[in-house]
């Protein structure tokens with residue numbers, strides 16, 4: 001099949017590469033010439049395991065191409081995917097400018113039947129706006145060409161996106177007629193594997209499904225962070241509580257890990273956008289507001305513990321920070337809790353020595369050369385000359401470090417663990433003062 005993907009960002013690139021991987025001819029279109037030039041020469045702008053290989057392989061096989069030519073894109077594929085960004089605007093609503101501009105291009109250049117498939121995360125009702133936009137351009141052109149607009153939200157996790165696309169748990173498609181539904185089912189048949197993953201529904205339900213899924217997951221996290229905060233106050237251990245409730249199959253073990261709050265490009269933006277959508281339709285969502293408020297507060301939780309420990313203040317202190325990306329296996333720093341931690345420590349007059357296995361370039365891009373930020377090239381270098389260690393992302397390389405070295409090189413043997421990756425008993429036995437989330441501190445004198 002011939003497929004055009006508008007937007008060569010995270011979602012567009014993964015979608016394009018994976019469709020090519022199962023034998024389709026894919027043309028990816030982006031208005032950013034530099035990005036397209038880089039992609040054509042095999043350079044991938046994001047860190048995503050497995051993506052480089054399938055992009056390179058499919059470019060070589062001639063199944064994957066990149067262009068800035070919108071007309072060529074519209075003429076190419078029967079399937080026209082819209083996978084452009086929907087950044088939040090001033091009030092937190094999704095900004096549809098890019099989506100509608102692709103719709104306008106499709107209307108401008110289409111010559112025959114096209115299926116327009118929205119993969120960007122967009123508010124309920126956007127498919128109708130896309131349909132109207134294309135329709136109005138066709139009227140201006142004074143032509144009558146048939147087209148369908150479909151909603152097909154993505155559920156890709158950063159760091160595991162290729163896998164999620166190739167072996168999806170579900171393929172949600174919102175369509176308004178059986179013919180389009182079957183064309184989409186056919187397109188996705190290579191990904192259906194052992195049992196039917198294809199869930200067809202009406203367009204608005206598909207649009208809402210994406211937000212509901214992310215909002216539910218974000219709710220689980222904020223709920224658990226709230227339980228952690230309660231556990232700290234009543235002297236309980238949230239990790240024991242997590243195991244205790246997770247074993248109830250109705251609750252389940254996933255997404256109930258307490259921490260320093262969720263970040264990334266999806267949860268913060270989508271919770272806010274759903275709340276705005278509800279508001280615009282006359283509904284005040286108390287849950288979504290609370291989820292967001294708890295998350296906002298949680299990002300400062302580790303700094304509160306640091307301030308609580310160093311009662312004389314932290315002006316002039318130096319903190320080693322391990323883990324900067326919003327989660328492991330990505331270099332994504334969008335809404336990363338580490339940013340709040342770094343900024344609060346700096347505003348208290350402290351300095352930081354930061355290290356992340358892959359996000360260093362991103363962090364440098366954000367903070368630039370900075371008197372109070374030392375960019376370390378390995379975890380040990382971050383520790384040297386620091387007063388205490390703060391762990392913010394649960395990368396595997398941080399899980400079993402050389403604690404003897406850490407104790408020797410830190411001015412104070414204090415560890416602040418924002419992800420509960422160490423055992424409190426072990427830390428205390430190893431001679432550390434240890435703070436984590438939702439568990440009583442250890443080794444505090």
Ligand code: UDX
Nearest residue numbers: 154155156157158255256257259262263264266326327
């Ligand atoms: C998420 C959804 O999982 C994905 O389906 C959707 O398409 C996009 O948004 P992603 O943003 O890549 O994916 O990250 P995810 O792995 O879901 O983690 C999100 C955040 O929640 C991270 O900051 C993570 O640290 C945090 N988290 C996750 C917790 O704090 N506790 C948990 O138990 C799980």
